[in-house]
Amino acid sequence: MGRREDVARLAGVSARTVSNVVSGTVNVAAGTRERVLAAIEELDYRPSEIGRMLRSGRTGMAALVVPDLDNPYFAELARKLIEAARAHGYTLMIEQTDGDRDRERELLARADTKAVFDGLIVSPLGLTDDDLTRSSRTQRPVVLLGEEPHPGFDHVHIDNFVASRDAVGHLLATGRQRVVAVGAQRAEGSSSSLRLAGFEAAMGAAPHASADVAYVDAFTRRGGADATRALLRGRTLPDALFCFSDLLALGALRALREAGISVPEQVAVVGFDDIEDGRYGNPSLTTVSPDKEAIAQAAMDALVRRVGGDERDAVRVIAPHRLVERESTGASGG
Structure with a gap:
């Protein structure tokens, strides 16, 4: 497996140019980019994911904290959030708290440390207003789900x-x-x-x-x-x-x-x-x-914006809902 320097030598460019092509963050002339990509394929070059994370300061991972994955609602919402995260190029980690306040506080506190995730989506059950106030200036973005808004956090919920x-x-x-x-x-x-x-x-x-x-x-x-x-x-x-x-x-x-x-x-x-x-x-x-899909998309969109440096005031998103009429109230069919 080739190294970045080997790719640069074969393509006739600098090692920095190879990095620019791999990251996609800097425009590179089309001809130069094609030579670099051809050299990457020929030498089977695989850039270091750890190195990329260290350079960018991002991990490409987000965390979801829910009270109870045995509850099908949270399991179904988690699936929608995984799909929304994937669309943004993120991997989603999931943690269950059983609604325990201490566990929720512990996970929220990780947003103030060098955690392995770029941001956190939390559906709190035990957290108090005081807990959220103390955590409203975390180093990593936090988006809240559920009914309780807080001025320091983006918040997604239904009415x-x-x-x-x-x-x-x-x-x-x-x-x-x-x-x-x-x-x-x-x-x-x-x-x-x-x-x-x-x-x-x-x-x-x-x-x-x-x-x-x-x-x-x-x-x-x-x-x-x-x-x-x-x-x-x-x-x-x-x-x-x-x-x-x-x-x-x-x-x-x-x-x-x-x-x-x-x-x-x-x-x-x-x-x-x-x-x-x-x-x-x-x-x-x-x-x-x-609308679980709308909730998931709004939460992930908000998180990605914050990770990207958006410093606007916290936003509140009300996702839509609808009443589905079925047999238990007299509607025909399933």
Whole structure:
């Protein structure tokens, strides 16, 4: 395998010209570039990736930090982010925190050290405003996902309030009158709080409808099933459930089926996240669908801009969402 100096000698150029052709950062005359490329191929020259990183100060790698890859929403979003990173010439590393504040703080702190990544995309669950304030001037770019904005960081999210209001509005439009929100959490959680606020706004505009709330410890299938079983022990059967995640909704569907309650004839169910499992449920699940591709592209675009030296004020991007109507609220087909 040849060296840079060997390529330069064969092509009749300087070693610096060889580097310029390889990096593509400096314009080189077409004839000279062709000679260098021919010499590279003949000598099987492979430039040192480590050397390139040392010279540029960049690694070509970015990091994604999410709470839980067992949650299909984050797994599907990670896939979209990998695709977006690849389009920018980046490799994406992924870390799971389980929502642990100390772990999230540790990973965020790495942006102030000589880490192996050029920037960080974080979906925080445990971080506080104080944690983010202390980290708002990190040496490497950080882009936040999720509901909590912070002035020091670029932020990509959907409008959870409006999305939830749309979902409940759909239930009311189908004639449902007794709607329960499944997913409230006693410990203040940003997504839960915003989705609950959207639910309350929609129900408040329907004077003849009754609203109730079911609390859960986590957005899991078990949490949805347990909350629904508790509701079924009550005196009045709700005729609709708005679940704050598809996992909660899938658990709710299981509990309703076990109790012999038909969906959507007796109880309609709406989820949130549009994970693939919901499309193949029986019945298929009506859900709020965040545009995961738009979220991924916006987050990666913001990160690459910052890596490239963009020093403008932090930007806030609201990605689109839509309501996907399926069998669990009466739509035909899967």
